[in-house]
Amino acid sequence: QLSSTYGPIFTVWLGPKPVVVLCGYEAVKDALVGHSEEFGGRPEIPLLTQLSKDYGFLSNNEKKWRELRRFTLSTLRDFGMGKSSMSQKVQQEAQHLVEVLAKLKGNTxxxxxxxxxxxxxxxxxxxxxxxxxxxDMAFLELLNAIGNYVSFFLSPMAKVYNTFPSIMHHLPGPHKKVLADCQKLKDHIQEKVQFHQLTLNSSCPRDYIDCFLMKEEKEKGSPENMYRHEDLIMSVFNLFGAGTVTTSNTLVFFLLMLAKHPHIQ
Known part of the structure; x- marks a missing residue:
């Protein structure tokens, strides 16, 4: 309705924040595709900043997140993303899942x-x-921390935190527990990284952490080094946070559709 009065590009104010609204396919395509470099930045999200301390590929530093995202995508492809080798990993895990479900013997x-x-x-x-x-209890705690963080991130309380971060940071509330749980997850990732440091063979990298550690060593001393230890911790955290809940929710939706329409199973 506003676009019919003000055109496909207009500004609204959310409290003290000006927000530019793009309406319609052409305006969105022109901005995000035609001018992807100019629109590649991300606004600061206080809750995310408090968690990440501006490390990892969700950093507010545009140059850093572009570099870390490029490295991450390249490394994931090296380990099979989009290739048949990744399909094999998925099939192997699917087999474990089927075996666990079979043990339930039809129970809910x-x-x-x-x-x-x-x-x-x-x-x-x-x-x-x-x-x-x-x-595995460590695994279950890891998933619980991720789930709680994502749920809180989408909650009304998170919006209050992001609007008044300097006040909320000093007040009690659910955000305190969520951030504490996330710190436990980061500590667990830190333990994994330390093990990788002790067992690293640079001639035969085993996984994403090995590749990051090798890149970190290579970039050491560079004035624009974007591969710091803290960036590795948060990049791994981001991979779990971005992938686990969204993908599992999508699979559950597909399962629901199959149950509702058994003729297409």
Whole structure:
């Protein structure tokens, strides 16, 4: 309705923040495709900044996140993303999932959890070079921290935090527990990184962490070094946060559709 009065590009104010709105296919395509470099930046999200301290490929530093995203995509492709070797990893994990489901002998269960385990293990195989048992407590805590963070990130309380970060940071509330849980996850990733440092063979990198450590060593001393230890921790965290919940929710939706329409199974 506003675009019919003001055209396909207009500004609205959300409190003290001006927000430019693009309406319609042509305006969005022109901005995000035709001028992708100019529109590649991301606004600061206080909750994310508090968690990441501006490290990792979700950094507010545009040059850094572009470089780390490029490195991450390139490395993931080297380890099979978009290739048949990744398909094999998925099929192997799917077999583990089927075996666990078979043991339930037709009893009811919560599918979202099972799919989270499977999806996360595919990510683990690329990032850590190994998978977890579905009953591993460290693994379950890892997934719980990710799930709680994503749920909170989408909640009304998170919007309050992002609007008044300097106040909310000093007040009690659910954000304190979520950030504490995320710190535990980062500590777990740190342990994995330390193990990789002790066992690294630069002539035969095993996974994403090995490749990052090699790049970190190569870039050491560079005035614009974007491959710091903290960037590795947050990049691994970002891979889990971005991939686990979204993919498992999508799989559960497909499962629901198959249950509703058994004739297409």
């Amino acid at each position: 269960f919560e599918p979202i959890n099972m799919f989270k385990y499977a999806v996360s293990n595919v990510i683990c195989s690329v990032v850590f070079g190994s998978r977890y048992s579905y009953s």
